Amino acid sequence: MRRSSLLLIALLHAAPALAANGGATPWWIWPIALFVLSLALGVLAVVAGVGGGVLFVPIVSGFFPFHLDFVRGAGLLLALCGALSAGPSLLRDGLASLRLGMPLALLGSISAIGGALLGLALPTEAVQVALGAAILGIALVMMKPPGSTLAGAPQPDALAAALGMHGVYREPAGGQDSPWAARRTPGGLAVFALIGALAGMFGLGAGWANVAALNLLMGIPLKLSVGTSGFVLSVIDSSAAWIYLNRGAVLPVLVAPSVIGVMLGARVGVRVLRMVSASAVRRLVVVVLFVAGLRAILKGLGVWL
Amino acid sequence: MSPVPAEQTVYARWLEWGTRVGLWLLIAAFAAYALGVLEPQVELSRLPALWGLPAERYQAMAGAPAGWGWLRFLHKGDHLNLLALALLSLITVVCYLRILPIHLRRGERLLAAMVLSQIVVLLAAASGALAGGH
Numbered sequence: 001m002r003r004s005s006l007l008l009i010a011l012l013h014a015a016p017a018l019a020a021n022g023g024a025t026p027w028w029i030w031p032i033a034l035f036v037l038s039l040a041l042g043v044l045a046v047v048a049g050v051g052g053g054v055l056f057v058p059i060v061s062g063f064f065p066f067h068l069d070f071v072r073g074a075g076l077l078l079a080l081c082g083a084l085s086a087g088p089s090l091l092r093d094g095l096a097s098l099r100l101g102m103p104l105a106l107l108g109s110i111s112a113i114g115g116a117l118l119g120l121a122l123p124t125e126a127v128q129v130a131l132g133a134a135i136l137g138i139a140l141v142m143m144k145p146p147g148s149t150l151a152g153a154p155q156p157d158a159l160a161a162a163l164g165m166h167g168v169y170r171e172p173a174g175g176q177d178s179p180w181a182a183r184r185t186p187g188g189l190a191v192f193a194l195i196g197a198l199a200g201m202f203g204l205g206a207g208w209a210n211v212a213a214l215n216l217l218m219g220i221p222l223k224l225s226v227g228t229s230g231f232v233l234s235v236i237d238s239s240a241a242w243i244y245l246n247r248g249a250v251l252p253v254l255v256a257p258s259v260i261g262v263m264l265g266a267r268v269g270v271r272v273l274r275m276v277s278a279s280a281v282r283r284l285v286v287v288v289l290f291v292a293g294l295r296a297i298l299k300g301l302g303v304w305l
Numbered sequence: 306m307s308p309v310p311a312e313q314t315v316y317a318r319w320l321e322w323g324t325r326v327g328l329w330l331l332i333a334a335f336a337a338y339a340l341g342v343l344e345p346q347v348e349l350s351r352l353p354a355l356w357g358l359p360a361e362r363y364q365a366m367a368g369a370p371a372g373w374g375w376l377r378f379l380h381k382g383d384h385l386n387l388l389a390l391a392l393l394s395l396i397t398v399v400c401y402l403r404i405l406p407i408h409l410r411r412g413e414r415l416l417a418a419m420v421l422s423q424i425v426v427l428l429a430a431a432s433g434a435l436a437g438g439h
Contacts, residue, residue, distance in 0.1 A: 259331065
């Protein structure tokens with residue numbers, strides 16, 4: 001783990017010089033580099049329990065020669081493809097809930113469209129600095145381990161009852177049915193509106209925030225939160241991805257190798273998950289996020305180009 | 306009784322097929338594009354001089370079509386990739402359209418209204434009407 005951390009940091013350190021010389025480097029180097037990076041990010045994302053977009057956007061925008069517009073478009077599509085692939089089995093096995101996710105996804109997707117439009121209208125440097133600040137904030141959030149703070153028998157609040165945000169969750173291990181219900185729903189809806197805006201503006205996906213909001217704020221069981229997060233993410237990212245597609249901010253040479261790499265990496269990650277300590281990988285992800293967040297801020301401010 | 310509602314199982318089935326088709330199309334389209342089987346609209350060797358520009362300037366310099374204009378150029382490798390990505394971005398709408406009649410048949414008006422609202426939001430985003438310009 002320490003060796004791979006050093007290799008990743010060395011690669012990130014060397015990349016800006018290569019990127020600055022991007023015009024002279026043959027075009028095919030970059031899709032291959034993206035594929036290799038995305039493969040590694042796919043492994044890390046699964047083991048650390050985060051979406052690929054949150055790592056992809058700050059690293060690629062900071063260390064690769066592509067404009068931030070294209071990186072954000074790719075980040076959204078990367079997160080979208082991951083969520084779409086994982087969705088069917090999670091929904092079929094009851095590890096995700098449509099009824100829980102639909103109201104959150106509706107609000108999140110409206111704000112994601114607004115976030116995407118705002119992100120594409122603002123000056124690149126301002127978005128880069130804001131992205132760096134958001135990434136540092138996410139790294140801080142990730143330092144806190146998940147675990148619901150709400151105890152007692154689940155009773156939906158009035159809004160959750162009206163929207164049907166309750167049901168029965170079957171534990172995959174024991175097959176035991178346990179009832180669940182959303183609580184603090186108005187606050188949850190507000191948080192998902194914010195998550196949607198951030199996802200659309202920065203192309204980050206939203207997995208890192210969805211799980212915390214569902215589990216810590218709304219009192220949803222952790223496994224159901226993780227599964228439902230993927231469904232909500234697929235709807236939010238679909239909405240925002242269309243804004244980037246329609247504005248020409250999607251480059252196939254950036255998106256395709258990244259999507260293919262991260263999907264293969266996720267498959268490897270599922271195997272790696274059994275062999276390594278998830279908390280150690282999570283710590284590595286936090287370190288990478290801190291480095292990438294600082295790099296984004298310094299690049300946006302023109303200090304380290 | 307299964308704790309998984311029927312509409313969720315239907316949604317999962319459609320999502321699985323749509324994603325499978327979209328991802329295989331993306332892999333095939335990218336292989337055809339990168340290996341030169343299909344000629345791209347923007348030469349791959351020109352890309353390093355263009356991909357550092359903002360999207361709007363890239364479009365102007367590369368002569369890339371705006372909005373859904375790429376549909377007219379599906380014989381070009383780069384635009385065929387956009388078709389695959391557009392399909393992947395449309396799957397959610399298709400799945401929502403599929404479960405709408407289930408909620409309507411059951412008389413679940415609030416859920417049906419929510420599904421319908423989501424379809425409208427996604428189609429509005431896809432239409433390009435919201436994308437505007439700088």
